[in-house]
Structures are given as C-alpha cells and as structure tokens.
Amino acid sequence: MTVFIIRRLMQSSVVVAVMSLLVFVGVNIVGDPVDMLINPEADQAEIERVMRDLGLDRPVHEQYGYFVVNALQGDLGKSFIFGEPALQLIVQRMPATFELAIAALLIAVVLGIPLGVIAGLRPEAPSSKAIMAGSILGFSLPSFWVGIMMIMLFAVMLGWLPSTGRGDTVPFLGMQVSFLTWDGLQHLLLPAINLSLFKLSLVIRLARAGTREVVHQDYIKFARAKGLSESRVVLVHLLKNIMIPVVTVLGLEFGGLVAFSVVTETVFAWPGMGKLIIDSLHELDRPVVVAYLMIVVLMFVIINLLVDIVYSVLDPRVRLQDARA
Amino acid sequence: MSARTERRAQAVAVETPFRRFASDFFESRIATAALAVFAVIAFIALFAPWIAPTDPYDLAQVSVLDSHMPPGAEAFDGRVFWLGTDGAGRDLVSAICYGLRISLGVGVMSGVIAMAIGCAVGLAAAYFGGRVDTLIMRIVDIQLSFPSILVALVLLAVLGKGVDKILIALVTVQWAYYARTVRASALVERSKEYIDAASCLALGHRRILFRHLLPNCMPPLIVVVTVQTAHAIALEATLSFLGIGLPITEPSLGLLIANGFEYMLSMKYWISVYPGVALLVTIVSINLVGDQLRDVLNPRLQK
Numbered sequence: 001m002t003v004f005i006i007r008r009l010m011q012s013s014v015v016v017a018v019m020s021l022l023v024f025v026g027v028n029i030v031g032d033p034v035d036m037l038i039n040p041e042a043d044q045a046e047i048e049r050v051m052r053d054l055g056l057d058r059p060v061h062e063q064y065g066y067f068v069v070n071a072l073q074g075d076l077g078k079s080f081i082f083g084e085p086a087l088q089l090i091v092q093r094m095p096a097t098f099e100l101a102i103a104a105l106l107i108a109v110v111l112g113i114p115l116g117v118i119a120g121l122r123p124e125a126p127s128s129k130a131i132m133a134g135s136i137l138g139f140s141l142p143s144f145w146v147g148i149m150m151i152m153l154f155a156v157m158l159g160w161l162p163s164t165g166r167g168d169t170v171p172f173l174g175m176q177v178s179f180l181t182w183d184g185l186q187h188l189l190l191p192a193i194n195l196s197l198f199k200l201s202l203v204i205r206l207a208r209a210g211t212r213e214v215v216h217q218d219y220i221k222f223a224r225a226k227g228l229s230e231s232r233v234v235l236v237h238l239l240k241n242i243m244i245p246v247v248t249v250l251g252l253e254f255g256g257l258v259a260f261s262v263v264t265e266t267v268f269a270w271p272g273m274g275k276l277i278i279d280s281l282h283e284l285d286r287p288v289v290v291a292y293l294m295i296v297v298l299m300f301v302i303i304n305l306l307v308d309i310v311y312s313v314l315d316p317r318v319r320l321q322d323a324r325a
Numbered sequence: 326m327s328a329r330t331e332r333r334a335q336a337v338a339v340e341t342p343f344r345r346f347a348s349d350f351f352e353s354r355i356a357t358a359a360l361a362v363f364a365v366i367a368f369i370a371l372f373a374p375w376i377a378p379t380d381p382y383d384l385a386q387v388s389v390l391d392s393h394m395p396p397g398a399e400a401f402d403g404r405v406f407w408l409g410t411d412g413a414g415r416d417l418v419s420a421i422c423y424g425l426r427i428s429l430g431v432g433v434m435s436g437v438i439a440m441a442i443g444c445a446v447g448l449a450a451a452y453f454g455g456r457v458d459t460l461i462m463r464i465v466d467i468q469l470s471f472p473s474i475l476v477a478l479v480l481l482a483v484l485g486k487g488v489d490k491i492l493i494a495l496v497t498v499q500w501a502y503y504a505r506t507v508r509a510s511a512l513v514e515r516s517k518e519y520i521d522a523a524s525c526l527a528l529g530h531r532r533i534l535f536r537h538l539l540p541n542c543m544p545p546l547i548v549v550v551t552v553q554t555a556h557a558i559a560l561e562a563t564l565s566f567l568g569i570g571l572p573i574t575e576p577s578l579g580l581l582i583a584n585g586f587e588y589m590l591s592m593k594y595w596i597s598v599y600p601g602v603a604l605l606v607t608i609v610s611i612n613l614v615g616d617q618l619r620d621v622l623n624p625r626l627q628k
Contacts, residue, residue, distance in 0.1 A: 015467055019479075026483025136616075140609045142559045144566045145601040148586055152594055163590070259475040266567055267586075278567055281482060289482050296475060304470045 001312070008308050012301045019297045023290055024067050071294060077287030081280075086291035090273055096166060097272030099177055100264065101257040103192035105250060108199040113246065116207020117234065123212065131204060138201030143260065147194040147267035154190060162187050164269035191268040195261055199253055206249060210242030217241075255303045259296065349621040356617030359610040366607050369422055370429040377419035378404070382576070411584060411596045420581055421603045427577040428604065431488070432558035435495035436550060439557075442496065443503020444546070448534050450504070451511035462508070465501040473498040473560060481569045491570050495557045506549045510542040544622040551615030555608045562604055578604040 070076070076086045119128040155163030166178050166187050178184025214220060215238065223237045262274035269275065273292060280288040351357050369376055410416055450461040468476065477494040484490040514520065515538065523533045564570030565579030566586075573580065578600045585596030 011463070011467070022479070022483065136612065137609070140555070140559075140612050141605060142562055142601075142608070144563050145582060145597075145604065148582065148589060148597055148601070152589055152598070156590060156592060156594075256472045259472040259478075262474060262478065263563055263567065277478070277482075278569070281569055293479055293482060297471075297479070300471055300475070 004312055005309060008305055012305050015301050016298060020068060020071065020294065021064070023293055024064055076291035076294065079280075079285055079288050081283055081285050081288075086287040087295075089288060090276065090291055090295055093271065093273045093276050095176060096178075096270060097258060097261050097265070097274060100188070100191055100195060100261055100270060100272060101254065103188055104196035104199065104257055105254060107192055107196040108203050109246075109250065111196075112200045112203025113207045113239070113242075116204040117211050117238070117242070119204065120208040120211025121215065121234070123208075132208070135201040135204045138197045138204075141197070143194060143197060144263045144267055146197060147191075147264060150190050150194055151267070161190055163190070166271055191264050191270050194267070195257060195264040198260070199250070199257065202249065202253070203246060206246050207242055210245055211238060214238055214241045252303075252307055255300050258299070346621060350617055353617050353620075356613055359613035359617075362606060363610040363614060366425060366603075366610065367429065370425040373422040373426040377416075377422040379416050379419045381415035381419040381423060411581070417595065417599055420576065421578070421600050424576055424578040424581050424600055425603060425607070427571070427575050428558055428561060428579070429607070431491065431495070431561050431571070431577065432554050435492050435499065435557050435561075436554045438492070439496045439499035439553070440503050440546070440550060443500040444507050444539065444542075446500070447504035447507030448511050448538060448542075451508045451515055452530070452534055452538065458508075461504065465504050468497075468501045469505070473556070474563065477560060477564055478569070481564065486569065486572050488571060488575055491561060491564065494564070495561060498560065499553050499557060502549055502553055503546070506545050507539075507542050510545050511538055514538055514541045548615055548619045548622060551611055551618060555611040555615065558604070558611075559608055 074087055078084065079086050079089055082089055115131050119131040122128050151163045154161045166184065178188055220233060220237055223233045228237075258273075261270075261272060262278060264270065265272045265274035266278050273296075277289060277292040279285075280292070350360075374380065404416075411420065446461055450458040476498050480494040480497060481490060484493065520533065520537060523537050528537075561570055561577060562579030562582070565577050566583045568583065571577050571580060576584075581600035582597050582604070585593070585598070585600065588596050
C-alpha cells in the first residue's frame, strides 16, 4: 500500500515538473521573457530592475530554478492589468467557478439518475428512446453554441432570465456566493444548466446501463417476489446498486467541469477563473495565464492521485496490477 | 457462353466481407441518412469556391451597405440573401460554405496526423511490450486523465494562435485515443498464428507491424476515427469561439458564431444561429455514422 502511494506520488511530481518545464520553456524560450513578463509601459530603469528581480540576467537553468523556487513559495508574478499577485486574483475567482461547477453537478445528478433509470426500466418505450436521443444530442452539441441559444431564447426573446453576470452575492463561509439570493439564483440557472448538459448525458447513460444490468439480478427478483411495492424496489434496492459507478465517475468528472467552465463562463460572462484566463490570454497578461495553468494542473494531479489511492483501498486488484507492471 | 454467364452470376452472389459490412451498415435508416448528409457536407466543403453564391472574403463582392440583412432579404442588385448577412455585409450562405471548408479541413487533417502517430506508437507498444509498453501507456493514461480542453488551453497559451498551432493542439489531444485503441486490438492480434507465421518467415519488424498487424486492427480504429473527428471539429470551433484558436484570417464556423454573438442581444439571431446549425449537423451526422459503425463492427453483436 505504502509502496503504491509512494509510486503514485512520484508519478504526480513528475507530471507537475514536466508541466512547469513546459510552461517555463513556453514563456521564456519560445517568446521573449522581457516582453512577456515586464509591463510594456515600464521605462528602462524599471525594466533592468525587474530583470534583476526575476533573474533574467542569469543562465537558463538558474532561471528555471528561480521560477520553481518562487512558484513553491506561492509567488507566480504580478498581473499587468490588475497590479495584484496573480495567485491572489485566481483565488478570488475560485468560489464563483466552484459554485457554478457544483450547481452543474447537482443538476446532472438530480435530473440524470431518474431519467436514466426510466430509460433503463423500459428500454423500448418511446419516452426512453426520446431520453436516449436527447443524451446523444447532449454529447454532440458544442456547449458554447447551446449556451448562445439559451441566451437567445430565455434572455433575449422571452426575457425570463438574465443573460450575463453573477447577480447579487452574499457572504457564506467566508466566500461570496450567489445561490442564496433570488437574483443570484436567477443568474446561476442558465450557466449551470449549460455546463451540466454534457455530464447530464453521461449520468443518463451510466444510470441506464446500471439499471439494465441490475434489474435482472436475483436480489431484485427476490424483492419483487417478496411482494414489495415497485417504488420500493426501484428507489431502494435498484437505486442503491446503480449509485456506485455513478458516484465514482462523477468524482472523477468534477475536475472536468472546472476545466470546461472556461467555455460557459465566457458565454455567460460569469466572473470565475475560466473567464479570467480567457481575458488574460487576450490581454497578454502572462503571469495570470501561467498561474492559472499551474494551479489547474496541480488541482488535476491531486484529484487523480486521490482517486487512485481511494480506488486501491477499495479494490486491491488495482495496486497489485500496478506492482506487477 | 452460358458457362460464362453462370460464372458471372456466381461472382455476384459471392459475399465479400465489404459487401456484408455495407449491407449491415445500410440496415439502419438513420445511419444511411446521416451518411448521405455527411457526403453533402463534405461535397460543399470540398467545392465551396464553386458552390458558394459569392466569395465572402473578396472585398469587391461584399458591400457594407448589405450588413445585418435578415434572412431572405434582397440586395440592391437583386441578389437574395437566403440566410441573411453578417456585420460586414457578407452573404451567410457563402460564409458557411467557406467556414465548413476550414472547419472540416482542420478537423480531418488533425485526425489523420493523430492517427498516424497514434497507430505507430500503439503498435510499437503492443509489439515490443515490456518497458516500451509500460512507458507509452503510462504517458497515454496521464494525458487522458486531463480533459481535452485543458490540454488544448495549455498548448495554445504557450504556442499562441495559428493554423499550425491549433493542428498541434488537436493532434496532441487525439493521439492518445488512437494509441490506446490500436494497442488493445494489436495485443489480441499479436498472439494469433499468422503473426507467428510471419515471424517464422523472418520478415522484418516494420513489415510485420504495418502489413500484417495493422490491417487486422482496423475495425475498432474506424470507429475511433469518426468519434475523434467529430470531437476535433467541435473542439476547434470551441477554441476559435473563445478567440484562442484559429486567427481571424481563417474564418471557421466557430469564428462565424463568435462574430454573431455580439449581435445576439439586438435580436440579429441569424448571424450566430445558422453557422451553428451547420456545425451541429456536421457533428451529429458524423456521430450517428460512428454509432452505426460501432454496432456493425462489434464482433460481440454479430449474428
């Protein structure tokens, strides 16, 4: 077990190291670091001072060392646009993105599991076929275009919901959240549905496949034979057993929601991390881009590591296979 | 004479694997329709300069006076803009034809390059096994644990904009899927007798890999090709919409949609909607063809 965790930790650190090297090479070798890291409006004395501060007058391998040491201390440079540390900017935007991602995850689960179970119980019924056709569309449609269509329909033509921004926010556990105000909730609804569509299709498919498998098991037949009501069979005996794969996949997919929120946040002007990085890319605000990429990759590496460890605790075959490889 | 006709009749009746495959495929009416739709789209994309009513990027044929015309409106010279015009007065029908050309071109080209790289790497992993296999598959696993949009974002942030850069990003996103698919089926095929026979004949590695092993790994690969091409087209549109994909000189469908987005709030819906419909029809038709291919080529479902 310990050996497995150590191996995985080493693998994760290699990924982070490769990533930092890639970003470092991208910023410092492919482009001109003086242009990229120093505010273009700075005068000559300022440029020389910053170059010394950043160690740009040193050889390349020493520069990489500086970059790593600074990054480990949480110093990823200052934004040109906002004049604040890049890390702080991103941390400020994090609650908005997480709120959106969690709302999308909730929608996917709350709608997806019942729809999937219905489609799995009667696979040949027209309603089930409609649900499955909908889930194919959910996989195929590019989410940015669906978001635009939602804005057109619900915000411009019908005028039911606001199209952009986050609405009123209130402090909650030290963060600003919008799901506790009516205005905020209205603003949250469209982006959350938009972000959830892909995962919703995934949950429907998982729940349907699970239902079709479980419904023929002996314990379901036994529950029916005992004379339990259909609702009890479905809601207790069936649901409990299809939840395992659904929950596992959703745990894995949460990181994906955060990554894909880049698209939804841009369409709906939702002030989260994703919109920040796209704006920063357009405005050539390199420190923020570098900081975002490093943070998100680190987040993914940690999620993957945790999932691997939890898996190996639950299923010893995983780590045995790994030891043999 | 009669013997010859008889022989010919026999030749027609013989069921080749391809003919069986085709008749299985066309059993599904939806898949047949999807294939027909995709053929039309591919035709439009290939021959856009001859099909499109105007060249939307020739300044002599575009007039700013025609900007923001709704669908069906008539220009001063009597031409009809069936799908309306965009902010610069370009006919949307023509812009969509040209956009399809760029979107499909980038999607298919990235797919071909990714397939070539993925196949070579996957075959090598399966054939040589051992450390090569472990290393390659570890890299594949790690890459697939990151969502495609994040991988593309990292690369484009480092590389910048441009056709070559988006091709690099799309290939990087896709190659791992090809490598994994080819490795899985090559592992099964490798243990079969014809590979042993080829080895006994002392044929070279390259010949065994590409002439014996690869052709037998094709069926699952074909399914991955369709799914990945649709995925690449959607990803390119998304990245172009975000403004970090193709440059403004290569107006793909994603860029057309992004251009129309700013007019959306003033009810000029058509500038965004119709390029989006074209994108949608392309992606859905490829996915439907892929779904049917998966069913037809899946040995477990064969009668």
